[in-house]
Amino acid sequence: xxxxxxxxxxxxxxxxxxxxxxxxxxxxxxxxxxxxxxxxxxxxxxxxxxxxxxxxxxxxxxxxxxxxxxxxxxxxxxxxxxxxxxxxxxxxxxxxxxxxxxxxxxxxxxxxxxxxxxxxxxxxxxxxxxxxxxxxxxxxxxxxxxxxxxxxxxxxxxxxxxxxxxxxxxxxxxxxxxxxxxxxxxxxxxxxxxxxxxxxxxxxxxxxxxxxxxxxxxxxxxxxxxxxxxxxxxxxxxxxxxxxxxxxxxxxxxxxxxxxxxxxxxxxxxxxxxxxxxxxxxxxxxxxxxxxxxxxxxxxxxxxxxxxxxxxxxxxxxxxxxxxxxxxxxxxxxxxxxxxxxxxxxxxxxxxxxxxxxxxxxxxxxxxxxxxxxxxxxxxxxxxxxxxxxxxxxxxxxxxxxxxxxxxxxxxxxxxxxxxxxxxxxxxxxxxxxxxxxxxxxxxxxxxxxxxxxxxxxxxxxxxxxxxxxxxxxxxxxxxxxxxxxxxxxxxxxxxxxxxxxxxxxxxxxxxxxxxxxxxxxxxxxxxxxxxxxxxxxxxxxxxxxxxxxxxxxxxxxxxxxxxxxxxxxxxxxxxxxxxxxxxxxxxxxxxxxxxxxxxxxxxxxxxxxxxxxxxxxxxxxxxxxxxxxxxxxxxxxxxxxxxxxxxxxxxxxxxxxxxxxxxxxxxxxxxxxxxxxxxxxxxxxxxxxxxxxxxxxxxxxxxxxxxxxxxxxxxxxxxxxxxxxxxxxxxxxxxxxxxxxxxxxxxxxxxxxxxxxxxxxxxxxxxxxxxxxxxxxxxxxxxxxxxxxxxxxxxxxxxxxxxxxxxxxxxxxxxxxxxxxxxxxxxxxxxxxx
Amino acid sequence: xxxxxxxxxxxxxxxxxxxxxxxxxxxxxxxxxxxxxxxxxxxxxxxxxxxxxxxxxxxxxxxxxxxxxxxxxxxxxxxxxxxxxxxxxxxxxxxxxxxxxxxxxxxxxxxxxxxxxxxxxxxxxxxxxxxxxxxxxxxxxxxxxxxxxxxxx
Numbered sequence: 001x002x003x004x005x006x007x008x009x010x011x012x013x014x015x016x017x018x019x020x021x022x023x024x025x026x027x028x029x030x031x032x033x034x035x036x037x038x039x040x041x042x043x044x045x046x047x048x049x050x051x052x053x054x055x056x057x058x059x060x061x062x063x064x065x066x067x068x069x070x071x072x073x074x075x076x077x078x079x080x081x082x083x084x085x086x087x088x089x090x091x092x093x094x095x096x097x098x099x100x101x102x103x104x105x106x107x108x109x110x111x112x113x114x115x116x117x118x119x120x121x122x123x124x125x126x127x128x129x130x131x132x133x134x135x136x137x138x139x140x141x142x143x144x145x146x147x148x149x150x151x152x153x154x155x156x157x158x159x160x161x162x163x164x165x166x167x168x169x170x171x172x173x174x175x176x177x178x179x180x181x182x183x184x185x186x187x188x189x190x191x192x193x194x195x196x197x198x199x200x201x202x203x204x205x206x207x208x209x210x211x212x213x214x215x216x217x218x219x220x221x222x223x224x225x226x227x228x229x230x231x232x233x234x235x236x237x238x239x240x241x242x243x244x245x246x247x248x249x250x251x252x253x254x255x256x257x258x259x260x261x262x263x264x265x266x267x268x269x270x271x272x273x274x275x276x277x278x279x280x281x282x283x284x285x286x287x288x289x290x291x292x293x294x295x296x297x298x299x300x301x302x303x304x305x306x307x308x309x310x311x312x313x314x315x316x317x318x319x320x321x322x323x324x325x326x327x328x329x330x331x332x333x334x335x336x337x338x339x340x341x342x343x344x345x346x347x348x349x350x351x352x353x354x355x356x357x358x359x360x361x362x363x364x365x366x367x368x369x370x371x372x373x374x375x376x377x378x379x380x381x382x383x384x385x386x387x388x389x390x391x392x393x394x395x396x397x398x399x400x401x402x403x404x405x406x407x408x409x410x411x412x413x414x415x416x417x418x419x420x421x422x423x424x425x426x427x428x429x430x431x432x433x434x435x436x437x438x439x440x441x442x443x444x445x446x447x448x449x450x451x452x453x454x455x456x457x458x459x460x461x462x463x464x465x466x467x468x469x470x471x472x473x474x475x476x477x478x479x480x481x482x483x484x485x486x487x488x489x490x491x492x493x494x495x496x497x498x499x500x501x502x503x504x505x506x507x508x509x510x511x512x513x514x515x516x517x518x519x520x521x522x523x524x525x526x527x528x529x530x531x532x533x534x535x536x537x538x539x540x541x542x543x544x545x546x547x548x549x550x551x552x553x554x555x556x557x558x559x560x561x562x563x564x565x566x567x568x569x570x571x572x573x574x575x576x577x578x579x580x581x582x583x584x585x586x587x588x589x590x591x592x593x594x595x596x597x598x599x600x601x602x603x604x605x606x607x608x609x610x611x612x613x614x615x616x617x618x619x620x621x622x623x624x625x626x627x628x629x630x631x632x633x634x635x636x637x638x639x640x641x642x643x644x645x646x647x648x649x650x651x652x653x654x655x656x657x658x659x660x661x662x663x664x665x666x667x668x669x670x671x672x673x674x675x676x677x678x679x680x681x682x683x684x685x686x687x688x689x690x691x692x693x694x695x696x697x698x699x700x701x702x703x704x705x706x707x708x709x710x711x712x713x714x715x716x717x718x719x720x721x722x723x724x725x726x727x728x729x730x731x732x733x734x735x736x737x738x739x740x741x742x743x744x745x746x747x748x749x750x751x752x753x754x755x756x757x758x759x760x761x762x763x764x765x766x767x768x769x770x771x772x773x774x775x776x777x778x779x780x781x782x783x784x785x786x787x788x789x790x791x792x793x794x795x796x797x798x799x800x801x802x803x804x805x806x807x808x809x810x811x812x813x814x815x816x817x818x819x820x821x822x823x824x825x826x827x828x829x830x831x832x833x834x835x
Numbered sequence: 836x837x838x839x840x841x842x843x844x845x846x847x848x849x850x851x852x853x854x855x856x857x858x859x860x861x862x863x864x865x866x867x868x869x870x871x872x873x874x875x876x877x878x879x880x881x882x883x884x885x886x887x888x889x890x891x892x893x894x895x896x897x898x899x900x901x902x903x904x905x906x907x908x909x910x911x912x913x914x915x916x917x918x919x920x921x922x923x924x925x926x927x928x929x930x931x932x933x934x935x936x937x938x939x940x941x942x943x944x945x946x947x948x949x950x951x952x953x954x955x956x957x958x959x960x961x962x963x964x965x966x967x968x969x970x971x972x973x974x975x976x977x978x979x980x981x982x983x984x985x986x987x988x
Contacts, residue, residue, distance in 0.1 A: 375985070375986070376985070376986060379912070379914075380895070380912050381893045381912040381913045381914075777856040777857065777859060778852075778856050778866075780864075781852075781855070781856050781864055781865070781866045782866045784864040784866070784878050785864055785865055785866040785875070785876040785877060785878050785893070786866060786868070786869070786876055793869060796869070797869055800869075800870075801849065801852055801866075801867060
């Protein structure tokens with residue numbers, strides 16, 4: 001590239017102009033042009049216009065020929081750059097000749113003529129620079145910017161060195177820039193790019209890959225040439241400087257300005273695009289720095305800034321504004337997903353906060369995020385847990401973004417409304433609150449003060465006045481009402497404040513606690529006591545009185561059980577039962593008990609327990625709640641022994657077979673004193689477990705030998721069965737309420753423990769697991785479709801949809817735990833979900 | 836509250852549920868909502884080798900009280916970009932409309948829907964854009980993934 005030739009040429013053209021101007025001045029002065037008559041001036045002007053028109057026609061042809069002749073296949077190619085540069089030089093030369101010819105013979109009022117000439121020239125350029133050439137120019141400017149960014153990134157600045165082939169004028173200009181801005185602009189330092197890493201990093205690209213767009217492909221090719229050595233880079237810079245000078249000289253700043261700006265827009269766009277989805281590291285500063293350098297260098301290369309950019313500030317400022325704006329747009333569009341990734345995406349949040357602070361478009365951000373949430377989150381396909389998780393993350397992110405909580409308030413409002421409309425919100429929050437690995441549990445455990453009920457207008461004035469660090473709300477807060485209370489509240493308080501009253505949470509917690517206490521064995525309530533204490537810190541002692549009573553009931557039950565145990569020892573009978581005795585007033589009503597007679601073995605145990613209890617508390621009676629009890633049986637059949645934990649009603653049905661081997665449905669219902677439907681559903685339970693079968697319609701018998709054919713089993717069956725079913729009762733949870741005497745009524749729950757028939761326990765439990773494995777298909781079905789579920793929901797749905805029903809909670813819990821171990825399920829926050 | 840559930844309908848649905856659970860078909864599943872046997876949630880995954888491969892869609896299945904004599908109402912809960920599904924999730928499929936027969940069941944419906952995903956009827960589309968793009972599978976897939984991603988949590 002012959003830059004020196006250009007420089008000589010440029011200098012000459014300026015000299016020529018200057019000498020011409022002097023010549024004109026010398027000519028015009030003695031003639032006294034100012035005194036010439038107006039008619040003469042007018043005729044001269046007309047004559048001049050005609051001449052310019054003629055010249056323009058002539059030069060139009062020439063320019064057009066120049067423009068059509070140039071055919072550059074790929075501007076990124078260095079040889080193409082040379083050709084393009086030569087073309088621009090030709091244009092420049094033509095311009096000079098045009099001016100010269102136009103001014104030839106003009107002796108006065110040259111100022112007016114010069115304006116007319118440059119106008120005519122501008123029109124010509126406008127006409128002849130077609131789409132193709134302006135496209136090239138834009139691409140070229142873009143490439144220059146990219147290359148500078150790239151070089152700045154790759155090459156560490158070295159000691160200033162004069163022997164690097166850089167044009168003196170360019171170097172001086174760059175140095176000036178360096179002093180003024182403090183930016184270390186490339187070119188002052190010697191460029192050395194022998195670093196093989198950089199070169200290979202670009203050689204690895206597959207240029208033919210159709211995924212890469214045209215511009216990107218050119219850019220990479222360009223880099224590759226650029227990266228070879230310092231010489232190339234300097235030649236390139238000289239080239240840039242010269243071309244820039246021509247562009248300015250062309251006298252069409254209006255057009256070039258547009259090209260420059262659109263080229264800057266492009267590089268900003270492509271740079272910002274690089275940080276798409278890069279949330280884990282801060283990007284903004286780095287990006288701003290790169291762009292600032294590139295535009296500063298470029299600005300420096302525009303040797304004669306002609307004021308075209310005054311209205312938009314310097315190029316650097318323009319580029320910075322562009323980066324901030326586009327980057328903010330990008331991150332705001334990504335914000336919903338960024339929140340999902342939080343806290344991994346904290347860097348992205350920090351970047352965004354900087355942008356928003358500078359641009360002041362908080363309201364815009366809030367609205368977009370709100371729309372995204374409405375579109376992507378608040379629809380029936382999302383589970384309540386997902387919505388809650390996203391809400392909690394939003395709270396944390398948006399507080400970082402905007403400490404005044406204004407954005408949060410705008411964004412949260414639809415979420416809160418939607419959550420209120422979902423039935424299971426409260427139970428999800430409570431589940432989350434008490435599961436120890438959740439964030440809410442930490443909030444609860446932190447014991448951060450009582451949660452206030454919203455007052456009639458939801459405002460607490462005193463706090464606002466007392467706050468010394470008070471700051472006025474940002475302008476965006478207009479029409480959004482953020483109370484100090486809401487602003488400083490922790491996540492748990494915010495969730496509770498979704499509802500107007502905290503009572504719903506206390507009730508839900510009571511329900512949860514009741515379930516926990518009813519199914520806890522050994523009266524071990526340590527965990528529950530801790531939970532109640534934490535709840536008290538947040539919700540107040542008064543609200544949790546009911547829970548206190550429940551805990552006390554369990555403690556009392558424990559004492560009574562010990563007492564019964566001692567009494568039974570002294571009377572020489574066994575008490576294979578544990579009872580939980582609860583006060584009816586304070587425990588939610590158990591479902592209505594279905595009517596049936598307990599078999600005498602079970603009834604006897606209950607009676608004994610009740611008699612001891614009544615001795616202890618004379619005015620009270622127990623009413624048993626069978627449906628909330630459990631009973632452990634060991635079933636001995638001719639060829640196998642099974643251990644099962646079942647409901648008393650199920651046990652009662654099996655007991656009837658002890659007396660009669662084969663019986664009809666009506667018989668069973670009669671001996672139990674219950675309806676046929678009631679009996680049938682219990683028989684189906686045993687049927688599903690392969691213990692009972694239906695020989696003919698509504699007639700049932702026990703399967704004694706699993707592997708034998710049906711014929712002839714009948715005879716064996718009855719005998720074997722009898723011996724087998726002298727079943728041990730263990731773990732009988734019973735819960736009764738005998739509609740008591742007097743006014744004090746009590747609810748009782750009880751459990752009992754007995755020794756196990758040690759042998760063959762393992763075998764039996766395998767059999768149970770097999771049954772549960774059948775159920776597992778149903779569990780997979782419900783988890784696939786209904787999303788994560790807690791244990792009690794799985795249990796209740798199994799009993800509702802699976803024929804033969806009934807698994808005990810403990811059994812199911814063990815089984816699910818095993819599935820978790822086998823990696824089929826996952827459990828978080830008390831909810832099971834599929835892997 | 837739910838309308839009183841006819842025992843025959845409940846029995847039929849119960850046995851369909853069992854059939855579905857035991858069949859254990861790839862990419863197809865459904866389960867009743869808690870406490871309402873007439874309202875199910877379904878899940879289908881796009882079949883492999885189609886544009887919908889790897890995408891999962893939730894459906895809502897509402898059974899009429901005279902099921903199976905009337906077809907269930909089935910809609911996509913997850914927004915689905917497909918020539919025969921509109922923006923509200925309504926589906927245009929003959930066996931759910933005039934060609935319904937009592938021999939169909941949840942399993943066959945879900946299988947038909949899974950097939951429909953990979954083999955749409957572009958002649959009578961509810962979503963014109965999707966139908967137009969169907970012949971250009973690359974572009975179709977790009978639009979589909981964009982739409983799917985936008986509506987995913």
